Amino acid sequence: MSSSLSDPLRPDDHADGAPRTGRPTGDIAQPRLGVVGWLRWGWRQLTSMRTALVLLLLLAIAAIPGSIVPQRTADPNGVSQYRTDNPDLYPILDHLQLFDVYSSAWFSAIYILLFISLIGCVIPRTTHHLGALRARPPRTPVRLSRLDDHAETVRAVPAGRDASDEASHAVDLAQQQLRKAGYRVERYDTPATAKRPAVASVSAERGYARETGNLIFHGALVGVLLSVGIGGGLTYTGQTVIVEGDSFVNSLGLGYTSFNPGRFVDTESLPPYSLTLDSFDVSYVPVGEAGQGMAGDFAANLTTREPGQDAKKQTVRVNHPIDMAGDRVYLMGNGYAPTITVRNPAGDVVFREDVEFLPQDTNMTSLGVVKVPDGLPEQMGLVGFFYPTAATLHSGAFTSAYPALANPLLTVDVYVGDLGIDDGTPRNVYALDTSGMTQLTGRSIGVDSLKLEPGQTVDLPDGLGTITFDDNTATGGAETVKRYVSLSVHRDIGAPFVLLFAVIALLGLLAALFVPRRRLWVKAVSTGPGELTFEYAGLARGEDPAIAVAVEGLQREHQRALDAEGWPAQGSTPTAPSDPAATPSSASTTTPDDANLPA
Amino acid sequence: MPAADFSLDSVSVLLVWTAIAIYALAFIAYAVDLARRSDLALQQKDAATDAARSRELVGAASVAGTGASGAVASDAGGSAISRVRAEEDAAAVNLAARPGARRRYLWARIGTSLTVLGFLFHVAADITRGIAAGRVPWSNMYEFALTGTMLIVAVYLVVLLRYDLRFLGTFITGLVTVLLGATAIWFYTVVVPLSDPLKSVWLVIHVFVASLATALFALAFALSVMQLLQARRERLAIAADAVAAEERDAEASVVAETPANPVRTGPRFLRTLPSADALESLAYRFAIIGFIFWTFTLIAGSIWANDAWGRYWGFDTKEVWTFVIWVLYAGYIHARATRGWRGTRSAWLSIVGFTAVMFNFTIVNMFFKGLHVYSGLN
Numbered sequence: 001m002s003s004s005l006s007d008p009l010r011p012d013d014h015a016d017g018a019p020r021t022g023r024p025t026g027d028i029a030q031p032r033l034g035v036v037g038w039l040r041w042g043w044r045q046l047t048s049m050r051t052a053l054v055l056l057l058l059l060a061i062a063a064i065p066g067s068i069v070p071q072r073t074a075d076p077n078g079v080s081q082y083r084t085d086n087p088d089l090y091p092i093l094d095h096l097q098l099f100d101v102y103s104s105a106w107f108s109a110i111y112i113l114l115f116i117s118l119i120g121c122v123i124p125r126t127t128h129h130l131g132a133l134r135a136r137p138p139r140t141p142v143r144l145s146r147l148d149d150h151a152e153t154v155r156a157v158p159a160g161r162d163a164s165d166e167a168s169h170a171v172d173l174a175q176q177q178l179r180k181a182g183y184r185v186e187r188y189d190t191p192a193t194a195k196r197p198a199v200a201s202v203s204a205e206r207g208y209a210r211e212t213g214n215l216i217f218h219g220a221l222v223g224v225l226l227s228v229g230i231g232g233g234l235t236y237t238g239q240t241v242i243v244e245g246d247s248f249v250n251s252l253g254l255g256y257t258s259f260n261p262g263r264f265v266d267t268e269s270l271p272p273y274s275l276t277l278d279s280f281d282v283s284y285v286p287v288g289e290a291g292q293g294m295a296g297d298f299a300a301n302l303t304t305r306e307p308g309q310d311a312k313k314q315t316v317r318v319n320h321p322i323d324m325a326g327d328r329v330y331l332m333g334n335g336y337a338p339t340i341t342v343r344n345p346a347g348d349v350v351f352r353e354d355v356e357f358l359p360q361d362t363n364m365t366s367l368g369v370v371k372v373p374d375g376l377p378e379q380m381g382l383v384g385f386f387y388p389t390a391a392t393l394h395s396g397a398f399t400s401a402y403p404a405l406a407n408p409l410l411t412v413d414v415y416v417g418d419l420g421i422d423d424g425t426p427r428n429v430y431a432l433d434t435s436g437m438t439q440l441t442g443r444s445i446g447v448d449s450l451k452l453e454p455g456q457t458v459d460l461p462d463g464l465g466t467i468t469f470d471d472n473t474a475t476g477g478a479e480t481v482k483r484y485v486s487l488s489v490h491r492d493i494g495a496p497f498v499l500l501f502a503v504i505a506l507l508g509l510l511a512a513l514f515v516p517r518r519r520l521w522v523k524a525v526s527t528g529p530g531e532l533t534f535e536y537a538g539l540a541r542g543e544d545p546a547i548a549v550a551v552e553g554l555q556r557e558h559q560r561a562l563d564a565e566g567w568p569a570q571g572s573t574p575t576a577p578s579d580p581a582a583t584p585s586s587a588s589t590t591t592p593d594d595a596n597l598p599a
Numbered sequence: 600m601p602a603a604d605f606s607l608d609s610v611s612v613l614l615v616w617t618a619i620a621i622y623a624l625a626f627i628a629y630a631v632d633l634a635r636r637s638d639l640a641l642q643q644k645d646a647a648t649d650a651a652r653s654r655e656l657v658g659a660a661s662v663a664g665t666g667a668s669g670a671v672a673s674d675a676g677g678s679a680i681s682r683v684r685a686e687e688d689a690a691a692v693n694l695a696a697r698p699g700a701r702r703r704y705l706w707a708r709i710g711t712s713l714t715v716l717g718f719l720f721h722v723a724a725d726i727t728r729g730i731a732a733g734r735v736p737w738s739n740m741y742e743f744a745l746t747g748t749m750l751i752v753a754v755y756l757v758v759l760l761r762y763d764l765r766f767l768g769t770f771i772t773g774l775v776t777v778l779l780g781a782t783a784i785w786f787y788t789v790v791v792p793l794s795d796p797l798k799s800v801w802l803v804i805h806v807f808v809a810s811l812a813t814a815l816f817a818l819a820f821a822l823s824v825m826q827l828l829q830a831r832r833e834r835l836a837i838a839a840d841a842v843a844a845e846e847r848d849a850e851a852s853v854v855a856e857t858p859a860n861p862v863r864t865g866p867r868f869l870r871t872l873p874s875a876d877a878l879e880s881l882a883y884r885f886a887i888i889g890f891i892f893w894t895f896t897l898i899a900g901s902i903w904a905n906d907a908w909g910r911y912w913g914f915d916t917k918e919v920w921t922f923v924i925w926v927l928y929a930g931y932i933h934a935r936a937t938r939g940w941r942g943t944r945s946a947w948l949s950i951v952g953f954t955a956v957m958f959n960f961t962i963v964n965m966f967f968k969g970l971h972v973y974s975g976l977n
């Protein structure tokens with residue numbers, strides 16, 4: 001293969017390049033390498049095709065553990081579970097950063113090296129390509145017949161016309177034809193000499209877009225990485241829970257149950273808006289149908305308020321987040337929030353809240369915790385199970401048979417003692433640490449749990465007072481028990497850029513893989529009195545399954561154009577030798593194959 | 600297993616089983632074809648040779664580049680590798696021939712006809728399932744597999760119009776029979792409504808394009824396997840020539856003729872396949888189209904994830920594997936352009952890539968924990 005200025009620049013070890021042994025050794029193989037020499041050598045290694053390939057394969061392998069070991073970012077509960085299940089293995093894996101694969105030192109090292117290599121590879125290629133875009137197609141090879149894709153036609157010149165004029169004119173036609181097909185063209189005519197007849201030829205090249213696409217693709221990958229990296233620093237995500245009738249205010253201190261800001265996020269100046277959950281809709285597949293109890297059509301109906309604007313009614317659905325001042329608000333989950341009131345023996349309310357119960361199964365058997373730190377002689381903790389459709393198992397335990405409120409039941413186990421919240425240690429509101437407490441009711445100690453239906457009040461054990469499961473319909477609610485939704489609030493400035501660069505990469509890839517890059521030549525040589533031989537040849541530069549078809553098409557079209565110009569029909573000439581090597585035009589040179597093609 | 604009562608869905612299941620049975624028959628037909636096609640090719644070659652000889656006698660110029668010229672060359676004796684090359688050239692011509700002009704392999708024809716028939720049942724099964732469910736039929740493992748395997752066959756049949764890839768028939772029908780069979784036995788799930796996250800146009804696009812990519816990767820994989828076998832055959836032929844040359848040198852006086860029986864170089868059907876190079880570039884062509892689709896799958900999946908889960912990328916198990924596969928194929932494409940990696944080594948990458956695709960489709964769906972818990976299996 002020859003190369004020319006218009007050829008894309010490739011790393012040394014690209015498959016299209018000549019083997020290294022065959023090239024001048026250059027500075028890399030010089031015996032004495034200075035510091036600069038070594039640096040250059042190292043850089044060349046880093047930006048070679050082989051390094052890129054090895055790094056790509058390493059990247060693929062390094063990504064795999066993250067799908068086997070639970071990851072802190074994707075599955076924090078899985079990590080805690082792993083710790084409990086494998087106490088011995090956990091510290092080792094943790095030390096190897098296997099719970100944070102995608103931010104680990106080793107994973108980062110691989111992709112950072114890969115991208116350095118990528119940039120180091122792409123920049124010189126880009127400068128080279130910018131030059132190539134202005135380059136002219138290379139000289140027509142002397143012996144086109146040596147190319148794989150080659151065809152010839154011998155034609156008689158129309159009577160009375162001059163052969164060399166006609167040669168030039170016929171090549172003009174080919175030139176127009178090629179230019180119209182999107183080729184860049186250049187004429188290389190040589191006048192007749194003592195030894196050789198005149199030759200008219202056109203050299204055409206197309207497919208610069210292939211390299212352009214390749215560079216755009218690789219460049220866009222850098223864009224994706226930068227958008228992810230920079231965007232990540234400006235991104236925040238927060239979770240919040242809103243019970244029907246309640247509101248969320250977008251402020252770090254007030255609204256969020258958890259909040260993860262990126263490095264550069266100013267948490268003091270979150271856009272001030274508020275969301276009120278008016279109602280939550282859900283539908284369940286009716287009993288007796290396939291998929292019974294399956295929930296769907298979740299919809300959180302919100303009233304949203306932004307400063308300086310009227311309140312709006314908006315609905316958040318799965319797959320359909322709403323936009324609030326540039327934040328996107330997602331519906332992530334839902335559950336029941338029974339309203340529980342605790343009174344002391346004197347009848348004073350010591351606790352009244354809508355308690356968010358966490359669903360434990362698809363039928364919404366839910367678990368909730370109540371902590372009553374003050375107002376009773378001792379601190380009290382309640383662990384409750386809520387069954388929207390209570391049913392009894394053979395064992396006597398309750399379960400929920402259906403997720404809707406068909407037969408709601410709340411069971412409560414009572415603990416007294418130290419809630420462990422006075423020392424200021426933050427505690428999970430959804431879990432009760434019973435280590436410092438005495439259990440008063442529950443199956444495990446053989447005392448029946450307290451059982452309540454909406455609207456019921458029962459006595460707490462040991463004369464502690466009473467507990468009430470308030471009926472929400474009594475205060476105008478649509479259902480006996482309130483529901484809550486968990487929402488996720490996201491700001492991701494980088495995401496649109498990531499998408500933009502990804503799409504650019506895809507477009508670049510299409511060009512890089514499917515635009516054929518090839519050269520075509522048409523040459524007219526006088527091979528006898530009143531006779532011209534036309535040679536057509538093509539050379540694929542890289543993958544080009546259609547090169548043969550392209551040469552055939554070129555020949556056909558060009559011959560047709562000649563026919564239209566009134567050339568005598570084909571075959572009306574004396575038969576010329578079909579072996580081009582025997583024609584006078586090419587018999588004179590004996591240089592080896594490659595040297596025939598212009599460098 | 601499905602409910603016994605008559606419903607559109609039970610019709611669909613019946614159609615699935617019919618399709619499986621027909622595919623299994625197609626597999627057998629294709630297997631018989633592979634076992635017999637080298638003999639057939641030989642006979643046809645002889646016929647072609649005779650024709651070519653008689654044409655030469657008449658004095659007409661022989662047409663270069665047809666199957667006949669390869670046959671002549673191989674008849675001319677010569678080295679083992681030149682015989683192999685001649686066979687390969689003839690096969691290359693057949694590979695690109697129009698459907699009407701291809702070699703007549705009776706069993707391959709039966710195989711293809713059965714595949715088309717099985718495919719029709721398969722399509723009917725998929726459509727009835729969709730109608731029974733009242734939505735697109737790809738929302739759980741059963742339906743993904745049903746539609747995905749259907750697209751694999753569809754891509755194969757479409758490609759057949761352009762290339763004579765019937766030598767991959769056993770692979771494709773075998774793969775689809777096994778996948779579809781396993782699907783029908785283990786993955787069957789009754790029709791249930793779509794869960795909320797799946798109600799998205801992106802689901803339709805994402806899954807559809809991913810299946811197309813899988814089909815193309817499957818073809819590339821099979822071609823890469825053939826490439827490895829053929830490359831081995833070429834190597835062995837060259838080695839045999841070297842040995843023969845040595846022997847000739849050793850006993851220069853004895854008859855200087857290559858042994859008449861060909862060297863043992865792998866399955867005989869390889870004699871009807873084009874060269875390792877030709878197989879490689881075809882595999883590459885399918886792989887790059889697959890890669891484009893896969894890139895699109897990745898982007899569409901991220902857009903959907905951004906709507907459904909509030910982030911476009913979270914290294915969820917399924918996302919990890921989609922990424923791994925993408926990177927593997929990027930590696931494969933690079934390998935093809937890297938000196939020392941083109942050929943056998945890059946073929947192995949194509950094989951590894953498709954293994955990862957299958958792993959992702961089966962093992963990851965069933966056993967790995969993650970957000971993509973839509974398999975509908977418990």
Ligand code: HEM
Binds near residue numbers: 215
């Ligand atoms: C994030 C890492 C990379 C990915 C995902 C990637 C992906 C790809 C893909 C898909 C192609 C085929 C499309 C085309 O031909 O344009 C390609 C080609 C190419 N890549 Fe990369 N690449 C990466 C890094 C690199 C690096 C570091 C180099 C420099 C050593 C490089 C050099 C090339 C070259 C020279 C080609 C053209 C191959 C040919 O001539 O066919 N790539 N790359």
